[in-house]
Amino acid sequence: MNTAALADYRSYPLISALATVQVLPDRLQVHWADGRLSPFHHQWLRDNCPCPQCVYSVTREQVLEIVDVAEDLECNAARIDADGCLNLDWADGHRSRFDPGWLRAHAYDRQSREERQAAKARHSLWDASLQLPEFQYQPLMEDPQVLLQWLLALRDTGLTQVRGAPTEPGSLALIARRISFIRESNFGVLFNVQSKADADSNAYTAFNLPLHSDLPTRELQPGLQFLHCLVNDAVGGESIFVDGFAIADALRREDPEAFRALCEIPVEFRNKDRHSDYRCLAPIIALDARGQVAEIRMANFLRGPFDTTEEQMPRLYRAYRRFIALTREARFRVIRRLDPGQLWCFDNRRTLHARNAFDPASGARHFQGCYIDRDELLSRILVLQR
Amino acid sequence: MNTAALADYRSYPLISALATVQVLPDRLQVHWADGRLSPFHHQWLRDNCPCPQCVYSVTREQVLEIVDVAEDLECNAARIDADGCLNLDWADGHRSRFDPGWLRAHAYDRQSREERQAAKARHSLWDASLQLPEFQYQPLMEDPQVLLQWLLALRDTGLTQVRGAPTEPGSLALIARRISFIRESNFGVLFNVQSKADADSNAYTAFNLPLHSDLPTRELQPGLQFLHCLVNDAVGGESIFVDGFAIADALRREDPEAFRALCEIPVEFRNKDRHSDYRCLAPIIALDARGQVAEIRMANFLRGPFDTTEEQMPRLYRAYRRFIALTREARFRVIRRLDPGQLWCFDNRRTLHARNAFDPASGARHFQGCYIDRDELLSRILVLQR
Numbered sequence: 001m002n003t004a005a006l007a008d009y010r011s012y013p014l015i016s017a018l019a020t021v022q023v024l025p026d027r028l029q030v031h032w033a034d035g036r037l038s039p040f041h042h043q044w045l046r047d048n049c050p051c052p053q054c055v056y057s058v059t060r061e062q063v064l065e066i067v068d069v070a071e072d073l074e075c076n077a078a079r080i081d082a083d084g085c086l087n088l089d090w091a092d093g094h095r096s097r098f099d100p101g102w103l104r105a106h107a108y109d110r111q112s113r114e115e116r117q118a119a120k121a122r123h124s125l126w127d128a129s130l131q132l133p134e135f136q137y138q139p140l141m142e143d144p145q146v147l148l149q150w151l152l153a154l155r156d157t158g159l160t161q162v163r164g165a166p167t168e169p170g171s172l173a174l175i176a177r178r179i180s181f182i183r184e185s186n187f188g189v190l191f192n193v194q195s196k197a198d199a200d201s202n203a204y205t206a207f208n209l210p211l212h213s214d215l216p217t218r219e220l221q222p223g224l225q226f227l228h229c230l231v232n233d234a235v236g237g238e239s240i241f242v243d244g245f246a247i248a249d250a251l252r253r254e255d256p257e258a259f260r261a262l263c264e265i266p267v268e269f270r271n272k273d274r275h276s277d278y279r280c281l282a283p284i285i286a287l288d289a290r291g292q293v294a295e296i297r298m299a300n301f302l303r304g305p306f307d308t309t310e311e312q313m314p315r316l317y318r319a320y321r322r323f324i325a326l327t328r329e330a331r332f333r334v335i336r337r338l339d340p341g342q343l344w345c346f347d348n349r350r351t352l353h354a355r356n357a358f359d360p361a362s363g364a365r366h367f368q369g370c371y372i373d374r375d376e377l378l379s380r381i382l383v384l385q386r
Numbered sequence: 387m388n389t390a391a392l393a394d395y396r397s398y399p400l401i402s403a404l405a406t407v408q409v410l411p412d413r414l415q416v417h418w419a420d421g422r423l424s425p426f427h428h429q430w431l432r433d434n435c436p437c438p439q440c441v442y443s444v445t446r447e448q449v450l451e452i453v454d455v456a457e458d459l460e461c462n463a464a465r466i467d468a469d470g471c472l473n474l475d476w477a478d479g480h481r482s483r484f485d486p487g488w489l490r491a492h493a494y495d496r497q498s499r500e501e502r503q504a505a506k507a508r509h510s511l512w513d514a515s516l517q518l519p520e521f522q523y524q525p526l527m528e529d530p531q532v533l534l535q536w537l538l539a540l541r542d543t544g545l546t547q548v549r550g551a552p553t554e555p556g557s558l559a560l561i562a563r564r565i566s567f568i569r570e571s572n573f574g575v576l577f578n579v580q581s582k583a584d585a586d587s588n589a590y591t592a593f594n595l596p597l598h599s600d601l602p603t604r605e606l607q608p609g610l611q612f613l614h615c616l617v618n619d620a621v622g623g624e625s626i627f628v629d630g631f632a633i634a635d636a637l638r639r640e641d642p643e644a645f646r647a648l649c650e651i652p653v654e655f656r657n658k659d660r661h662s663d664y665r666c667l668a669p670i671i672a673l674d675a676r677g678q679v680a681e682i683r684m685a686n687f688l689r690g691p692f693d694t695t696e697e698q699m700p701r702l703y704r705a706y707r708r709f710i711a712l713t714r715e716a717r718f719r720v721i722r723r724l725d726p727g728q729l730w731c732f733d734n735r736r737t738l739h740a741r742n743a744f745d746p747a748s749g750a751r752h753f754q755g756c757y758i759d760r761d762e763l764l765s766r767i768l769v770l771q772r
Binding site for chain 1: 453566605688
């Protein structure tokens with residue numbers, strides 16, 4: 001255990017001790033006991049000084065601005081102390097002391113960066129054979145470890161079911177708040193999924209709903225969607241799910257030209273009623289900086305007229321048809337009917353959901369839903385993992 | 387006035403009448419009375435059929451899925467009727483009827499698309515000489531036209547002041563809800579900006595805060611930020627604003643290499659306390675699909691250690707310093723002190739804000755703040771403009 005300050009709440013295990021350190025004109029070369037060599041530029045080290053002058057200890061937020069330090073500030077001396085910490089003397093008299101666990105966790109030599117990349121969570125793609133991750137309400141409400149397992153399943157698989165929940169209207173909020181506050185929308189904090197005469201969305205009819213993400217009409221689609229079954233006496237209304245990432249993956253392999261069209265050509269989604277008018281222009285498949293599929297945006301009933309060039313229009317229709325056709329293939333579809341006290345929680349930006357038509361004359365059907373953003377899910381996981 | 391159905395709540399003025407229409411194998415060629423020629427592919431027309439079978443009239447949402455129509459469906463006949471509407475007979479027996487105003491508004495010939503692009507709102511860049519858009523509380527709460535003027539100023543200039551507001555805590559919510567519901571965060575629905583002993587952010591200290599956007603640690607930074615002055619008896623604490631788009635524009639002209647570095651190299655922002663741990667990796671300057679500056683993400687006190695390659699690290703520090711140095715130049719800075727009953731409302735993804743240090747011993751200082759997303763601002767504008 002060493003005593004260097006940290007501008008963080010996480011702890012950083014000692015992976016390897018510091019062996020030697022060499023001061024070069026613009027950087028330090030750090031040799032670790034396990035043989036790794038890590039460069040640290042003087043500016044980077046000065047910028048990340050965790051001393052109480054540079055970081056406010058109450059908030060653990062930086063008060064130093066690097067622009068207030070000379071761009072060519074020199075490091076006069078570097079030494080490893082008895083606690084194994086790296087100590088630096090700067091030309092302007094300032095001193096810095098770095099914890100070796102923290103330093104290794106933030107090293108930016110090629111190997112250290114690759115290790116961090118490889119350690120990141122991966123999505124596990126699924127199809128109709130999915131072993132559905134199921135969680136019981138009571139343990140999930142009481143045991144932080146069960147909660148963490150649920151949240152990891154949401155992050156990595158993107159489809160979960162909770163069983164044994166209360167059937168009182170509003171009780172969904174208790175479950176959602178185990179993660180965080182709820183993201184409000186024009187449909188409210190909790191929304192009621194029931195057939196209504198004055199529906200302001202096809203979701204509030206008895207129609208079948210094709211596979212879609214919710215609120216594709218917003219710049220940021222909600223990260224998590226909850227659908228809680230309170231009453232389900234009507235004939236029909238089964239839930240259908242597909243892994244949008246698995247479908248995008250299949251499209252990429254089977255029809256790369258169609259895949260590219262859906263990544264490149266933006267489509268407008270529209271949700272409009274007497275009181276609101278949301279529009280969002282974005283491609284159906286979004287890729288991250290590394291070219292991996294990061295998000296699916298799709299709802300046929302909320303789509304505006306395609307607006308692309310005369311040349312691109314047939315290409316977009318071909319790709320759109322191909323994608324929808326894949327979502328209709330049985331190999332991808334998980335179909336289940338919820339009983340009262342059960343709820344779906346899924347990654348709304350990945351797992352597309354659909355509903356079969358139901359017969360409102362055959363019995364009552366009442367679901368409640370809500371949203372939570374991905375930021376909240378990931379924050380809660382990090383806090384539970386501390 | 388014609389009687390064709392619309393899958394929309396907007397009305398579409400008749401810009402030009404339909405003159406003639408020619409049926410080609412995969413598309414129609416429409417000639418307008420003003421000489422324009424617009425192609426419409428058969429699939430596009432069938433997809434956008436607004437009849438009550440294809441669009442549910444209550445929600446004005448599509449029930450047809452184009453994938454359920456043959457990809458090579460032929461149009462047997464096209465004629466312009468006495469109301470000026472385009473009537474189509476499809477090979478499968480379906481019939482469609484299009485309003486000419488709607489059709490022109492969605493035409494995708496090159497000229498029509500360029501006109502729509504040119505008609506989009508533009509940001510007006512500003513500097514220290516800004517004539518601050520000011521609005522009075524009472525008219526804004528009562529008159530939809532004044533409300534619309536305020537919202538357009540927020541969209542296009544990104545910095546506004548409201549005067550004559552109440553000074554009761556909580557009254558900010560009334561003003562914000564003139565636009566929409568409020569976006570909650572871990573700091574609450576309304577947050578109190580006061581110096582606190584147990585601060586969970588440097589915002590809740592008496593320190594100066596360098597120019598920043600709020601919540602850069604979230605995937606979607608809040609679109610609008612409100613800061614409402616209830617009490618301001620302390621010495622210091624002036625608000626400072628710069629137009630982040632103007633600074634990005636200056637950087638692009640004066641140091642294009644630094645501009646590119648800030649667009650290309652992602653930076654992690656972190657906001658962490660005992661109960662939350664938000665992290666977001668994104669470039670400081672985000673460009674839209676057309677290469678225009680769309681967003682600035684910046685808060686030195688919420689920035690994590692830079693994590694890029696050994697080669698890129700000096701490039702990133704040089705660019706970061708250059709950007710910060712520009713935000714400190716007097717030519718860009720608007721500096722004002724708020725009195726009780728006044729509030730700032732600004733585009734948090736464009737207009738960076740700062741606070742001078744204040745002396746909590748010299749008097750009380752109490753502001754309240756909240757956020758609303760850009761989706762809500764734009765929706766409200768579209769509804770007010772109907």
